[in-house]
Amino acid sequence: MKRKAGLLGVLLLSTCLAIAQQATSSIPVKTPKAVMDRFMDKRFGMFIHFGPVTQRGTEIGWSRNDQVPEEDYDNLYHEFNPKLFNADEWVKAAKDAGMKYLVITAKHHDGFLLWPSAFSDYNISKSPFKRDIVGELEKACKKQGITFCIYCTVLDWHDKDYPIDNPHHPEINARKGDMTAFKTRMKNELKEVITKYHPFMLWFDGYWEAPWTTADGQEIYNYIKSVDVNVITNNRLGKISEKLGGDAVGDFLTPEQTIGKLNMDEPWESCITICNQWAWKPNDGMKSLKQCIQTLVTSASGNGNLLFNVGPAMDGHMEARQVARLKEMGAWLKQNGEAIYGTKGGPYVPTAEYGATRLGNKIYINVFQRKDSTLNIPLLPNTKILKSYFLNGNAVAIRSDSKGYKIELPATLPDENCSVIVLEVDVNAMDIPVIKS
Template sequence: MRNNTKKISLVCGLLLCLVGLSHAQGPNVPTFPAVNKQSMKDFMDLRFGMFIHWGPVTLRGTEIGWSRNHQVAQNDYDSLYKEFDPVLFDADAWVKTAKDAGMKYIVITAKHHDGFCLWPTAFTSYNIMQTPFKKDVVGALAKACKKYDIKFGIYYTVLDWYDRSYPVHNDGKGIAPDGDMNKFVQYMKSQLKELIDNYHPFLLWFDGNWEQPWTNDYAKDMYAYLKKLDPALIVNNRLGKNEHEILNEQSVGDYATPEQKIGKLNMSFPWESCITICNQWAWKPNDKMKPLKQCISTLALTAGGNGNLLLNVGPMPDGRMEARQVKQLKAMGDWLKQNGASIYGTLGGPFTPDSSFASTRKGNKIYLHLLNVSKKSLVLATIPGVHIQKAYLMTGAAVNFKENATSIELQLPDTLIPDSNDTVIVLQADKNVEDVVVVEKN
């Protein structure tokens, strides 16, 4: 992930101009292939996934990539793979944890900014087969995902501070004199083809698009290359140079990626918030974990904004996920067993979410997620052309309401609020509400 406190891009850009590296020029830009609409719909219907940040850096308990040359000396960081032996790694256990959490897809950091590869790539020796562990982590997870019917996705960063062909390094020396961006881009293509051919991910999650040598022309060329390899492949917008939260005609990618924040209600383009279950992306001893209510509220507010939630966990150096995180995820899964219809396959709205509640919709049903409602009633604006026929809890218990020309008022007795994390009320309408215009709450 991006660490906004450690920006070297501006300095690198100036140095790049001074040394006049010819590889700063991008290739000829091909015509974009069309986004596969069915693939995107299927992806957005999933709503909830697991992000996994993991690698040899867990031996130090510092942040993956970003702690290199900061909290951990470069030589130490780059040698950690020699000690990395996660003997308790169990791909089935990881994927089963995601399954029990109600998650529908997984994204693993196959290669982060530190350049270390969690699969036996043929294009660099800096990979998992050079560790004492010597097992293909990416391959094991791909196989386990197939077993448990979980979609499999791969994180792959654009920048690489280890590979000497990449012109920028975070070793304090700025531009690498022997850098060759065209050579590095070919290295990327070779590895990405290897990942697609060997593991068949449904999604590629890019990162590290902000540094100077990577241009939008490179991004467009890479996007077309990937779509030619697999037209159904989904690619996030961090392949191109635009801001993470935006998807527009200048973007290169299929969906936007707000980070460590919940995206705003947006019916114009698909998006996915990536948020950590603790504070750090990679494992950190005694890292503070978000409470269950916050995790469930985050999921509800994300779906209520018409987005997906990619919730991150960082496994430990021995290969296990922390028991407390597994327990927390299981509790989310238990909640989803009762309330999953209000999350999966829904659209956001029709009411704009806030800290008190969110709403989702599917068919002729509106799902109200009560997150912090302290009053005995909830007043909503009427939806033009739509009338509410009945209101009830997910358990089936009726909820009293009154509807007039301007408002819908729901009565909320304490006995009808069984879940302090997120109680869901269903409003059954007299017609399909998926195409109605988003309305403001009273």
């Protein structure tokens, strides 16, 4: 035991020294691969946009100086008192949906903090509500086994040290600002949430305005790693790019309101709304169950995660219709989650008819619609299909010729939203190269 403990100590010391050396060199410390793998295995998370502007039913950031006058917008926190907020109920809605992580807009572009901070007076403790929304959600997530994550903005139209105060006309009455002071405050706030709430991931946005540079983003990324090397960040700390590496800052790509393409080389997560608006809007249109399930499945089939957004109402409750829709997704995942969690995308590129995921010696063909009595898919190179069947269901007949496989479909698919066919193969499915349909 002593020898093992000594060896462990040496390994820990070596790791710490390596991190320290990287931190003082020009090579930035990166999030460990094992941490990124845990994140990507989760596949499904809840995004929550919530703040004082919810009282107006307008978009959380872009309505400032537009639908909501600046003076009104910036003082909405004086009325902010979401008495029906219940962290356990929010987290339960995520858990019942089959979601594995949750991201709360702890600080959006309005600059208002949903936690009591030592570094800004523009925070939840100054509202009538006063309670620590971030802290209560962190505790509820821990209790219910959901991974807790935090959204923070890069820009801040309220902070006098940030050079822009109008999102629609940044060139008009732009403040001189002080970016050094702004970044110092930003670092203090980030250290505060990292050490106090221990988020698994920090989700950034607001990179697009001219005062914020890629160098600023890299500086903040390096600072986060100096506080906790295991904290993941998305690629919106610097100027957003469609590829990682090079000047890109962050650990994963973030297509917005669209599903990412199949990408076996770079981690990605699509952020998409369950309704139309990010923040709550009265009578906002909501996606059908089929749209919701197929959005999740297509994301997983492309080897990405889905961060699905819910906007709680101004009094703090989540709309019953949204909670019910999420629970329906959870019911589907209870039956078919084997084809989603922990899988990789491919080997087939997703189509309008199906998407594919894989794990071990299994390929999951997620069928979106029945166009004909057979589903035609390309041949798998150097691979033999040993068994084919509906997940938790009957065997499926499959024939092959030089053009591909023909999978026999019943007159009515087992699930009208998405039915899963399992192909057991004689190789590790991950070794099969990507095949275009």
